[in-house]
Amino acid sequence: MTVLGLIDKCVNMLREVGIKSPLADVEWLASDIFKCRRSELALYAHKMPTHEQVDRMLKNIKRRLDREPLQHILGIGDFYGYEFRVSSDVLIPRPETETLAELALGFLQPLTSQIVFDLGTGSGCIAITLAKRCPGLKVIASDVSESALNLAKLNAETFNAIEQVEFREADGLAALVEDEQVDLIVSNPPYIPSGDISGLQPEVRYYDPHLALDGGEDGLQFYRLLAAEGQSRLKPGGKLMAEFGDGQESAIEGLFAQAAWPNVETSNDLTGKPRIVIASAGQ
Numbered sequence: 001m002t003v004l005g006l007i008d009k010c011v012n013m014l015r016e017v018g019i020k021s022p023l024a025d026v027e028w029l030a031s032d033i034f035k036c037r038r039s040e041l042a043l044y045a046h047k048m049p050t051h052e053q054v055d056r057m058l059k060n061i062k063r064r065l066d067r068e069p070l071q072h073i074l075g076i077g078d079f080y081g082y083e084f085r086v087s088s089d090v091l092i093p094r095p096e097t098e099t100l101a102e103l104a105l106g107f108l109q110p111l112t113s114q115i116v117f118d119l120g121t122g123s124g125c126i127a128i129t130l131a132k133r134c135p136g137l138k139v140i141a142s143d144v145s146e147s148a149l150n151l152a153k154l155n156a157e158t159f160n161a162i163e164q165v166e167f168r169e170a171d172g173l174a175a176l177v178e179d180e181q182v183d184l185i186v187s188n189p190p191y192i193p194s195g196d197i198s199g200l201q202p203e204v205r206y207y208d209p210h211l212a213l214d215g216g217e218d219g220l221q222f223y224r225l226l227a228a229e230g231q232s233r234l235k236p237g238g239k240l241m242a243e244f245g246d247g248q249e250s251a252i253e254g255l256f257a258q259a260a261w262p263n264v265e266t267s268n269d270l271t272g273k274p275r276i277v278i279a280s281a282g283q
Contacts, residue, residue, distance in 0.1 A: 004045040021280040067202035079125040089147035119187040124152030142175030189222035226257040234281040249274040
């Protein structure tokens with residue numbers, strides 16, 4: 001069997017069980033095994049893979065057939081042009097969250113010597129991206145999961161951002177010490193209603209940590225916390241930016257308005273859906 005034959009066989013296996021984008025998934029797995037770029041696979045099309053390569057490929061396809069996310073199999077997830085280590089201990093970085101990073105950078109880059117608090121850092125993708133793009137930035141990155149923090153630290157070391165990012169194991173705003181204030185709070189908190197988790201696609205339901213998904217009965221548990229206590233943690237003129245789920249914008253805007261934030265707005269993601277709440281503290 002040639003490499004092309006192996007690829008075709010694997011694509012058909014994924015297609016038969018309804019995996020979305022079977023060709024792209026197989027190409028990513030094949031490029032990992034054959035140590036080449038996806039665009040270079042055509043150069044290998046008529047070559048004969050080794051028995052070891054065939055065995056590894058089929059084992060990885062079996063994992064994908066079991067609906068294990070492609071990023072877990074490869075061990076990396078792309079975010080904002082960087083490849084972050086990922087595992088079952090952290091949420092896989094999503095394209096929607098890049099909008100949050102983009103908005104945060106737009107606020108931060110004109111400033112100097114800023115301090116950011118990344119609540120629920122997971123893989124560290126937001127914290128590290130901001131640090132890489134803003135050399136003078138200090139980031140406090142917190143998570144309640146020790147395993148997630150260990151992975152985030154590895155990512156920070158890989159990207160030479162460990163001097164800019166301070167990792168703290170804590171729940172919510174407890175990561176900030178008394179009277180500690182920052183210029184920006186960013187967060188992609190859990191926002192799935194508890195009862196909806198069982199209906200999520202298998203890749204999410206079985207492989208993403210529920211700690212990073214479960215936002216309480218209505219999905220708004222963390223937004224109540226951020227609305228009620230976040231403003232006191234910001235310096236004058238500071239901002240809070242947090243991602244939220246589909247259809248939650250009105251309820252979240254109401255929570256921040258009720259907590260007397262001077263200005264609250266939402267921003268859309270790349271698909272045009274409301275995705276980020278932006279709340280501004282007073283001067």
